[in-house]
Amino acid sequence: xxxxxxSIGFFLIDTCELSVDKLQxxxxxxxTIQGASTLPRRVRELDPTRIVIVKKTVFKPARQSLTEAGFxxxxxxxxxxxxxxxxxxxKFRTMIRRLVDKDRLRKVD
Numbered sequence: 001x002x003x004x005x006x007s008i009g010f011f012l013i014d015t016c017e018l019s020v021d022k023l024q025x026x027x028x029x030x031x032t033i034q035g036a037s038t039l040p041r042r043v044r045e046l047d048p049t050r051i052v053i054v055k056k057t058v059f060k061p062a063r064q065s066l067t068e069a070g071f072x073x074x075x076x077x078x079x080x081x082x083x084x085x086x087x088x089x090x091k092f093r094t095m096i097r098r099l100v101d102k103d104r105l106r107k108v109d
Contacts (some may be wrong), residue, residue: 013042015058029057036061040069050103051075052096055083076103 020028039062043051046096051074053062059080066075076099084092 004047007080010052011046012050013039013046016037032058033061036065039065040071043071044069051073052081052099053082053094058079 014035015053016031017038018031020031023031024057036058039079043066050069053066053075063072066072077095081095081099082088082091
C-alpha cells in the first residue's frame with residue numbers, strides 16, 4: 001500500500017525520528033510533542049501541497065505545530081486517521097480514499 005501511495009505522489013514522514021514503540025506512555029507523549037516541533041522544518045523542505053496526519057496521539061501536536069508554522073491550509077483531515085495496524089487497515093484505507101477523492105473533486109471545481 002505504501003508503494004502505491006508513493007506512486008500517486010504521496011509520501012510518509014514520521015513525527016518522531018526515532019522509534020517510540022518501546023517507550024513508557026509518558027516518554028512517548030514527550031517524544032511525540034518534541035517530534036511535532038520538528039515537523040514544520042521537514043515539511044518545508046518537502047513542500048507538499050497536502051498533508052494527512054495519521055494516529056490519534058500524533059494528531060493534535062502535529063496539527064498545532066504545522067498550523068502555527070503556516071501549513072494549516074494544507075492539512076486535509078480534521079480528525080486523526082487510525083494507524084494502519086492492529087486491525088485498522090480497512091478503516092485507514094477507507095478514510096484515506098475519502099480524503100484523496102475529496103481532494104480530486106476540489107481540484108476539478
